[in-house]
Amino acid sequence: MQRSKRRKKARHWVSPYLKDRNEKGRFASDFEHLHMDSSRFIENFRMPPEIFDELFELLQPHLRPKKNTRPKDGIPTKTKLAIVLEYMAAGTLQSHIASCYHISKQHIGKIVSDVCKAICCALKQEIAEWTEATLREVADGFQKQWNFPNCVGAIDGKHVAIKAPPNSGSLFYNYKGFHSIVLMATCDANYRFTYIDVGAYESEGDSNVVKNSKFGSSVLND
Template sequence: MNGQENVVLCAAACVLLCSLLKKKRRKKPRCWVRPLLQRRNEETNKFLEEIKIDPLSGFKNFTRISCQDFELLVNATSPFIAKQDTNYRKCVPVSIRLAITLRYLATGDSFASLMFLFKVSKELIARIVPETCKALISVLKENIKMPNTSEEWMILERQFDHLWNFPHCIGAMDGKHVVIQAPSNTGSDFFNYKGDFSIVLLAQVDANYKFTYVDVGCKGRISDGGVFKNTGFYANLQQGKLNLPEPYPLPGRNNPIPHVIVADDAFALDINLMKPYPGQHDKRSKERIFNYRFSRARRIVENVFGIMSGVFRVLRKPILLAPEKTQLITLTCCYLHNFLITQKSSSQLYTSAGCFDTENQITHCTIDGSWRRDAGMANLLPLRHVGRRPPGDAKNIREEFAHYFQTDIGMVPWQETLA
C-alpha cells in the first residue's frame, strides 16, 4: 500500500467519523409557545373574570361594553371565530379573542402591548383583530340600515322636525379622514390635503345619533366632493332609487320641495343636499336664521363622530395597519356605536350625561358636549371645503327653507336672539 492510498483511506475515515458525530448531535427542540405565553388562557380568563366583578365597572371601562352585551357578542361571533385545540397547543378562546379586539378598539394600543396584557403573541393578535372585526360586522349588520320605503323615510323626517325643528330633513351627513401610516407601493394615492395619509369615512346619521349609512375606504387623495359622488348612495339618490317621499310644501307654503340631507361646505349644494349660506350675514337676516336652524340639525353628525372617537380611541391616532384592515377597524367602530347606543346595559356608559351637545331649556343656548373639550378629534380630519357653483333649483329650495323659518308657523321663539 503506497502513501497515496493511505491518504485516501484517512480522508474516508474522517468523513465517516464526521457523519457519525452529526447523527449523534441532536438538534435542540424548538418550543411551540414562549414561556411567557404558555399559561395565557388560564391567566387571561382569570383576569377577565376579576374585572367583571369589579364594583367600579372595571369591565365596562376596559372593553367599552357591559358584561351582558359582551356575552351576547361572544355567543354571536363564536361560529365565525371559534378555533379547535391541536396536539401541540390550545386555541385562544372566543372570549379572549373578542376582549383583545375590543381593547384594541378602545385604546389603539400596539399589538406588542396587548401581547403582554393578554399573553397572546403579537403575530397572532395581528390575525385575531381583523378576523374578529369581520365577525362583528357580520353579526351587527342589521344595526346600520337605510330606510327602504317612503314610510320609513318619513319616520326619520318626523324625528328631525320634532327634535331639531327642521322639516323635510332625512339625515345629517359628514365625512372624516381617518389617518393611517403610509401604505407601501401606493405613491400619493392616500395622501390628503393636510399632508397625511388617510382613508375617508363618510356617514349619514338620523336625529337620534345613529348611523343610517356608512362608506369607508375612499383614498385620501380623492377630492372631497368626489368622495360622496363615488358612493352607491349618491348613484341611487340621483337615479331616484331610494324611495324617498314625494315632494310636498312646507306648512303654510305653496311650493313643493323634496326631502333633503343637511351637510357642511365640503359638499355641493343640490336639490336633496342642503348646505349653509356662505359668508357673513346681518343679524336676524333670513340667511343667518337659516344657518342657525341648519346648524342645530347638522351638529348631530358632529356629535356622533366626537363620541365614537372618544370611546373607540383607536381613531384618535394614526392606525398602523394596511388600508384594508383600517377599513375593517373603522366599520366595526361604526357598527358597535349603533349597537351600544341602543343597548340599555351599555348605553349609560357610552352616552354618559354631558357627552352630547345640549341646549339650555330656558335660553336655548348650546352647551358643548364633553367630546368638544377633547383633543382626540385631531386625528379625524374634516373634509376640505371647496367652493362650487350650485344649480338654480337647489338655491331655490334653500330660499324656500329660509323664508319658511321666518313665518309664524316655521319660526322658533328664540331664533332671532341666537342667530
Template sequence: MYLAAKELRKQKKTGRRAKTNNYLLMRNVNGRFERDFDNMVKTPTVFFENFHMSVSNFEDLFLRNFRLDAIPLEAKLALTLEYLACGTFQRHVASCYHISKQHVGVTIPEVCDAICVALSGEIEAWDVEAMKRRAQEFQGLWQFPNCIGAIDGKHVAIKAPPHCGSAFYNYKGFHSIILLAICDASCRFTFIDVGAYKSEGDMKAFSKSWIGRELLEGGMEFPEDNMLGGVRTPYFLVADDAFLGCLMLFVSSGFPVLKTRKVFIIPRWFCRQ
C-alpha cells in the same frame, strides 16, 4: 453531495418543532383576559371605557357568530374590541393578553369579519318608511323637520401602503382613508362607507359611495315633499360645506329651488354633533 446535504438539512428542519415562548404559556394565568376581564364585568363603567359597549351588548355580540378555537372566544372578542376602542398597537394588545403578535394579527380581521356578519341586519334599509321614521326623530329631538340623517367624513390614520405615493396623504399631514358615515338623530349609524383615498376628499368619497351614486343617478326613492311654513320642502341630509360640490349636482339655480335638493348645507352644529 450538495444535494444530499440540502436534503438532510430539510429533513432536520421538518422534524424540528419550534419552542413556545414561556411568556405566551402564561396566557391562562397572567393574560389580561384571565386576570382582569371578570373584574371589569363587575364594574360596568370600567368595562365600557375599555370596550366601548355594555356587558350585555358584549354578551349578545359574542353569542351571535363565533367559532371554537384554542384561545377562548370571549378573549378574542375582548382583545379585538379593546384594540379598536383604544387605537393602540397590536403588539401591546398581544402582550397584555399573552398571545403572539402573529396570532393577534390573524385574530383581529377574523373577529371584525364575524362582527360584520353578526350585525349585518341591525342597520335599517334606506326605504321611504325608514326615512320618515328618521325624520320624525330629528323633529322630535332637535326640532329640525324633514332631515333623514347627518353625514360627515372622518380621517382614519393608516400606515402608508407600499408605492402609494400621495394617494392617501391628507392636508393634515398624515396618511389616512375616509370613513364616511350617516347618523340618525340619536347618533346611530345608518350608513357607513370606508376605504376612499383621503386625497379625494369627503365630496368625492360621497359621490363614489353606494348611497351617493343612488342619489346622483336618481335611483333612490324619497318620501313625498312636506309643506313647511307654506313652502314645499323635500327630505334631505344635513352636511357641512365639504359636500358643497355634491350639492351643486342637485341644485343648479340657487337656494329657492328645493325640489331636487337632497343634501342641505347648514351651520346648525346641534344637528351634526
C-alpha cells in the same frame, strides 16, 4: 465561496411568557372583575357589559374554532372579542394589547381580522335599506328628539390611519400629514348608523368621497 447559513435554533417551541396566558393574561386575571364594574368596563371596551354579552352571543356562530391540533393553546371566542374591542378602543397599540393578553403580536393581527369579518357577517342586516318609509321614520326622530325638521340623517367622515400600501404614492396621504382611508357614515337621531361607506382614497376630497359612494350616486341620479 458562499457559506450556508445555519438557522438559529429557537430556545423554546412556545415562549414561556405566552404559555402563561391562561393564568396571567389580562382576560384570565382581570376580565371578570371589569365585567362587574360597569364604568371601568365601558372605559376599556366602549360598551356596557350587557352589550358585550349580547354581541358575543351574535358572534359565536361566526367564530367557531377550526380544528386545532393543540387544543390546550386555543384562544376562547370571548377572549378574542375582548382583545379586538380593546384594540379598537385603544387605537394602534397592538404590541401593548398583545403583551397584556400574553398573545403574540402576529396572532393578534389574525384575531383582529377574523373578529372584524365575523362582526360584518353578524351585523350586516342591522342597517336597514333606505326606503321612503325608513327615511320618514328617521326624519320623525330628528323632529321629535331634536326639533330639527326634514332631516333624514347626520353625515360625517373619519380619517382611519393606515400604513401606506406599496406603490400607492400620495393616494392615501391626507392634509393632516398621515396616510388614511375615509370612513363616511350617516346616523339617525339616536346615533345609530344608517349608512356606512369605507375605503375611499383620502386624496379624493370630501365631495368626491360622497359622489363616488352608493349613497352619493343615488342622490345624483334621483
